[in-house]
Amino acid sequence: MIQKRPFFITFLAPAVLTAVILAAAIFEVLQYSVREFIPGSLNVGGFTFANFAALNKPIYWWVLADTFFISLLTAVFSLLASYPVAYALVRAKRDWVRSALVSLSITPLFTGEIVRTFSWMLTLGTDGFINSVLRKLGVIDMPIQLMYTRFGVVVALVQFSMPVMIILLATAIAHVDRDCERAAANLGASPSAVFWRVTLPLTLPGILSGIVVVFAWTMSAFSTPQLIGGGKILMISNLAYLQGFSVLNLPFAATLSLIALVCALGSLALMKGVTGRIERRLAVN
Amino acid sequence: MRSQKIGSIAFWSLVVALLTYMTLPTIVVLMTSVNPTEILAFPPQGVSFDWYVKAVTYPDFQIAFKNGLIVTACASTLALIVGSAFAWLIHHYEFRGRGLLEGVLWSPLIIPHFTLGFGFLLLGGAFGVQQGYVMIVLAHMVLVMPFVTRAVHVSLANIDPALARAAANLGASPFQVLTRVTLPLVVPGMAGGWLIAAVLSLTEFTASLYVTGSRTQTLPVAMYNYIREYADPTVSAISALLIIATTLIMLVADRTIGLRRVLAIDTH
Numbered sequence: 233m234i235q236k237r238p239f240f241i242t243f244l245a246p247a248v249l250t251a252v253i254l255a256a257a258i259f260e261v262l263q264y265s266v267r268e269f270i271p272g273s274l275n276v277g278g279f280t281f282a283n284f285a286a287l288n289k290p291i292y293w294w295v296l297a298d299t300f301f302i303s304l305l306t307a308v309f310s311l312l313a314s315y316p317v318a319y320a321l322v323r324a325k326r327d328w329v330r331s332a333l334v335s336l337s338i339t340p341l342f343t344g345e346i347v348r349t350f351s352w353m354l355t356l357g358t359d360g361f362i363n364s365v366l367r368k369l370g371v372i373d374m375p376i377q378l379m380y381t382r383f384g385v386v387v388a389l390v391q392f393s394m395p396v397m398i399i400l401l402a403t404a405i406a407h408v409d410r411d412c413e414r415a416a417a418n419l420g421a422s423p424s425a426v427f428w429r430v431t432l433p434l435t436l437p438g439i440l441s442g443i444v445v446v447f448a449w450t451m452s453a454f455s456t457p458q459l460i461g462g463g464k465i466l467m468i469s470n471l472a473y474l475q476g477f478s479v480l481n482l483p484f485a486a487t488l489s490l491i492a493l494v495c496a497l498g499s500l501a502l503m504k505g506v507t508g509r510i511e512r513r514l515a516v517n
Numbered sequence: 518m519r520s521q522k523i524g525s526i527a528f529w530s531l532v533v534a535l536l537t538y539m540t541l542p543t544i545v546v547l548m549t550s551v552n553p554t555e556i557l558a559f560p561p562q563g564v565s566f567d568w569y570v571k572a573v574t575y576p577d578f579q580i581a582f583k584n585g586l587i588v589t590a591c592a593s594t595l596a597l598i599v600g601s602a603f604a605w606l607i608h609h610y611e612f613r614g615r616g617l618l619e620g621v622l623w624s625p626l627i628i629p630h631f632t633l634g635f636g637f638l639l640l641g642g643a644f645g646v647q648q649g650y651v652m653i654v655l656a657h658m659v660l661v662m663p664f665v666t667r668a669v670h671v672s673l674a675n676i677d678p679a680l681a682r683a684a685a686n687l688g689a690s691p692f693q694v695l696t697r698v699t700l701p702l703v704v705p706g707m708a709g710g711w712l713i714a715a716v717l718s719l720t721e722f723t724a725s726l727y728v729t730g731s732r733t734q735t736l737p738v739a740m741y742n743y744i745r746e747y748a749d750p751t752v753s754a755i756s757a758l759l760i761i762a763t764t765l766i767m768l769v770a771d772r773t774i775g776l777r778r779v780l781a782i783d784t785h
Contacts, residue, residue: 237610238691243602244612250599251621254659257636258628264639313535320532336536340543342713342763344720346737347756350744351542354549354753361545391539423521452629454723459744469631469723476635476727486639489632496627 258493264486276483283487292471296491299467302382302457303450306389307443310397313390314442318401341395345455352388352460353379380462388456393446400445404438405431437507444503448496468492543760550753568754578755580732581739585719587650588735592657593665593714599658600665601707605699608673625660633660634727641728648730656728657721661714668713672706673699705773712770716763 265284268277286292321333340348355361356378363375378384408431416430417423454469461470468488476485553565572578607619625633634656641652676699684698685691722737729738736759740752 239602239695240606240610240612243606246599247603247606247618247622250659250662251618253640253655254625255621257633257640257656259636260639260643261632261636313538316528316531317535317539320529333532333536336540339764339767340539342716342720342767343543343756343760344722344737344763346722346740346744347546347720347759348542350740350752350756351546353744355542355545361541361548388542391542394539423524448627452631454629454631454726455741459741469629472631472635473726482639485635489629489635492629493632496629500627 261486261489261493264483265490267483267486269481269483271481274480274482283483286484287487287491295466295468295471298382298465299451299495302386302389302465302467303447303453305386306393306450307447309386309390310393310446311401311439311443314394314397314401315439317394318398318405321398321402322405337398338395340391345392348392349388349455349459352384352391352456356384356387356460379460380464382461382465385457385460385465388460389450389453392453392456393450396449397442397446400442401435401438404435404442407438408434437511440507440510441503444499444506448499451495451499452492468495546753546756547760549750550757552750552753555749568750569758572751572754572758575751577739577743578736581734581736584729584733585735585737588653588657589715589718591650591654592718593661593711595654595658596662596665596714597707597711600662600710601669601703603662604666604669604673605695608670622659622666623663626663630660630721630723631727634724637724638727648728648733650733653725653728653733653735656724657718660721660724661717664713664717665707665710668706668710669703672703676702709770709773712766712773716766716770720759720763 264276266279266281268280268282270277317333317337321330321337324330324333353360357363358375358377358379360378362378363372366372367375378387412434413426413430416426421429451467452469453467454473457465457467458470458473461467463470466474469492472485472488472492475481475488548561550568551564551566552561553563553567603622607615637652637656638647641647641649646652680698680702681694684694689697719735720737721735722741725735725738726741729735734742736755740755743752
């Protein structure tokens with residue numbers, strides 16, 4: 233008999249096995265989040281929703297709000313900083329400029345978060361690069377506090393998120409039909425009017441997906457708030473780690489990890505809805 | 518015309534400033550790694566490779582580097598095998614549950630690494646293999662697999678389907694078509710995907726912090742533990758080595774497959 237679908241089972245089985253292992257790991261988090269915490273023990277008790285009820289305290293709401301706030305700031309500033317780079321990357325006339333811009337903006341993506349966070353610690357520290365330079369120039373007498381501040385955390389997070397934002401924006405800008413811009417220019421629009429009224433609105437879907445991806449990504453940031461925040465700035469990831477490894481309250485750590493996952497999924501679902509609507513509107517006009 | 522020129526100069530200055538912001542931390546870390554003094558002073562007081570010697574002879578880093586290599590080799594190779602097979606599957610077949618399977622296997626791009634790491638820690642605990650290599654390799658494998666799958670999928674999509682049909686018409690069995698036609702054509706995609714996976718696994722930190730123990734820690738975890746206790750440029754030297762290594766690997770990956778395609782940056 234001739235096989236209808238050669239290799240189907242052979243190629244499907246490992247993928248299914250991997251998916252099952254991954255689902256099992258996430259299920260373990262879910263399972264622990266509805267178990268009772270037994271103080272002083274790593275074993276967990278019976279079924280309970282107490283961990284979710286325990287979230288309803290001002291300190292946890294504050295951490296959650298701060299996580300949202302830092303992620304939102306990061307997303308907005310990342311957009312503002314990335315758009316010019318992405319625009320230059322797509323529209324540069326010379327080939328080598330484009331290649332150089334791609335390399336410069338994408339390599340930070342692959343150095344890993346510890347190297348990048350450590351680099352920012354050296355840059356922002358009391359004896360760090362920024363303070364040393366400013367002192368040499370006589371701008372300041374006393375070092376300014378950049379480490380362990382929300383400002384420092386956001387400065388590092390924006391830099392981390394820029395490669396992803398640039399990739400998404402560059403794709404959107406590359407898809408803008410140049411004829412629309414030429415038509416506007418021929419009808420008398422100034423270059424700035426062409427950009428603000430034609431190019432920018434046409435890249436709106438890319439802008440929105442960039443903001444949401446960076447927002448979701450930053451909400452799950454761990455090492456930057458951990459090391460640059462130094463315990464003074466707590467995001468949900470740091471609280472989950474603290475609960476799991478210092479307090480040893482595994483069920484509550486699981487609850488927080490689960491909430492972070494739901495937030496990440498939720499913002500992406502939101503993006504799908506919003507960009508879908510905008511794309512439809514753009515298609516109609 | 519004049520105002521346009523000024524605008525263009527202002528725009529490019531802005532771009533250069535933003536790129537400086539993006540690369541400044543890397544420059545700072547490279548500078549401190551060759552600075553002879555203990556305190557992180559600027560400007561550098563001279564050039565010395567003492568921190569590099571200290572970094573590569575520090576036992577914790579040596580063990581962690583070895584652990585990292587084992588984990589990376591196993592995880593990215595497993596991801597390559599499973600991911601390539603899966604890419605081939607979704608390229609050729611429609612089947613029930615395909616959407617769900619794809620959703621689960623792409624999800625590590627969205628799931629926070631600490632949630633995933635915690636999940637694998639708990640899963641390891643349930644099977645009594647907590648903080649052992651098995652769980653570390655599995656966690657890394659699922660994290661890097663989307664990138665391999667994507668790289669291979671892009672390569673497959675670029676193959677002319679007529680080639681496989683021609684081979685089949687000339688009497689090649691499905692196995693021969695796969696190994697003699699398709700496979701040679703996707704080898705660059707597989708190699709590039711494997712390299713990206715290896716770099717991501719080698720530098721992965723957050724999930725590793727959860728699933729590794731003191732004896733199985735990978736290099737980024739060892740660096741994190743070092744940073745929390747000491748403040749000398751040894752970690753700068755390790756960081757510099759990692760930056761150089763990953764940049765070289767990514768250049769090779771770019772040459773073999775064109776990184777832009779895998780990352781879906783189609784500028785033109």
